[in-house]
Amino acid sequence: MKARVFVTLKAGVLDPQGKAIHHALEGLGFGGVNDVRAGKLIELDLAEGTRGDEIEDMCRKLLANTVIENFRIEQLG
Amino acid sequence: MNSAVVVFPGSNCDRDLAVALQLVTGRKPHMVWHRETELPDGIDVVGIPGGFSYGDYLRSGAMAARSPVMRAVSEAARRGVPVLGICNGFQVLTEAGLLPGALMRNSGLSFVCRPVQLSVENSRTLFTSGYRQGEEITIPVAHHDGNYQADAETLARLEGDGHVTFRYAGEVNGSAHSIAGIVNASGNVLGMMPHPERAVEQAHGSADGRRLFEGLLATVTA
Secondary structure, eight states, rough: EEEEEEEEETSSSSOHHHHHHHHHHTTTTTOOOOOOOEEEEEEEEEOOOHHHHHHHHHHHIIIITTTTEEEEEEEOO | OOEEEEOTTTSSSSSHHHHHHHHHHHOOOOETTOOSSSSOOOOOEEEEEOOOGGGGGGSSSHHTTTSSHHHHHHHHTTTTTOOEETTTHHHHHTTTSSSEEEEETTTTOOEEEEEEEESSSOOOSTTTTSSOTTEEEEEEEESSSSSSOHHHHHHHHHHHTTEEEESSSSSSSGGGEEEEEOOTTTTTTEESSSGGGSSSSSGHHHHHHHHHHHHHHHHHHH
16 A cells, blocks of 8 residues: 655745745746745555554654644555 | 763764863763663763754754653753753754744755854753853854744743743844854753854864853852
């Protein structure tokens, strides 16, 4: 089974990388971009039957730093 | 004073830290590889050096914070052994939960590498007794992820309890409250982004970092 973990910065946490991407988009002439936030996508290939709470534990213990980041888990099949 | 310096794959200030400790204490530090599960007996101070442990994969300090040796470091910290984390070492200590907050990408996005002015915000800690309260000192920084952030409640607690030890005198990396270094609630764990081990003799351009090690030696051996 596979799972995807999306790690994003919490609202209110300044995202310098998102800001730089925003500026670069504007520099390329793309108007109408209000804001950019950059995050991470982590794909996990897991043993069958891995429980959702185990994946959540992985996120809390390593994949996300919950001081500054949120995570969302998407289980695929 | 017996010291240990933890070495991770990608550490690059371990030797500088060892040289500074030896210069001040007169004793060669134990170099402890990240796979070790115990610290040598009789260690009075543990240093977590700067560098790019594990290539800064995932987040700076994240992998190192979960390495076997860090369990022993956390245990020593709980027993009250002074732990000093410099630069990447500060990032490792926050990731390990030994210090609050997190170190994010510099707000200007650039790697910052230059001597900076710091004010000593609390000279009554284990690590800062060699300085005068409010003194301005010069110590170099060299980091990409030194932007200290924590929630408003944590910042208020750090300020209220005197746990902010060093503050940048000017703008460096976007850190909340210009925080350059903090101690934990029990005062035996210090994390700082500037490199005191790179300012231990006049030939370095400043010897202000030396007094951190001398102050630590004085308190530990008192």
